[in-house]
Amino acid sequence: MKKIKLDFVSSAVLSGKEPEKRIDFILNKVKDGSILVIDGVLKPEEEMNLIRETMRRVDDGFPGIEVCSLKKPSNFINTLIDKFMDQKENIQKIFGTLTGNPSITTNLRTGITFIGPAKVIKKIKKNPDSFSVLAEV
Numbered sequence: 001m002k003k004i005k006l007d008f009v010s011s012a013v014l015s016g017k018e019p020e021k022r023i024d025f026i027l028n029k030v031k032d033g034s035i036l037v038i039d040g041v042l043k044p045e046e047e048m049n050l051i052r053e054t055m056r057r058v059d060d061g062f063p064g065i066e067v068c069s070l071k072k073p074s075n076f077i078n079t080l081i082d083k084f085m086d087q088k089e090n091i092q093k094i095f096g097t098l099t100g101n102p103s104i105t106t107n108l109r110t111g112i113t114f115i116g117p118a119k120v121i122k123k124i125k126k127n128p129d130s131f132s133v134l135a136e137v
Contacts, residue, residue: 002137004120005033011040011108023050026115031062035116035135040108041069066121068131071111 007029014022023046029036042050047067054065114124114133123134 007034007036009038023053030065030117038113041071041111064118067115068124069113
């Protein structure tokens with residue numbers, strides 16, 4: 001009987017990492033066969049970079065990943081706070097570059113993310129406030 005390994009990862013673990021290290025952490029876990037459930041959502045640019053880096057690492061033993069995220073529904077205030085936090089991170093990047101310390105960590109958005117190896121995840125059905133996953137080993 002084959003086994004499936006699920007790793008439940010706190011957003012605090014990923015928020016403490018630079019975006020490149022965050023992507024490496026995720027891909028190394030998934031490439032080793034783990035399915036990750038993260039209590040946070042990557043920014044759209046980070047998810048795009050995750051997919052881009054995945055495509056670079058695809059080979060015979062690693063066909064890629066499947067990703068599904070659910071963000072907390074946002075109201076006007078939450079949207080403003082997210083935009084403010086994005087601007088704060090951009091300002092930190094600029095000052096970091098000027099002071100010679102360009103590394104920066106960013107926080108994940110509120111929500112949940114599921115990331116698994118494409119060879120195991122056969123189907124993800126997403127609804128507005130939930131998703132279901134069909135995996136096969």
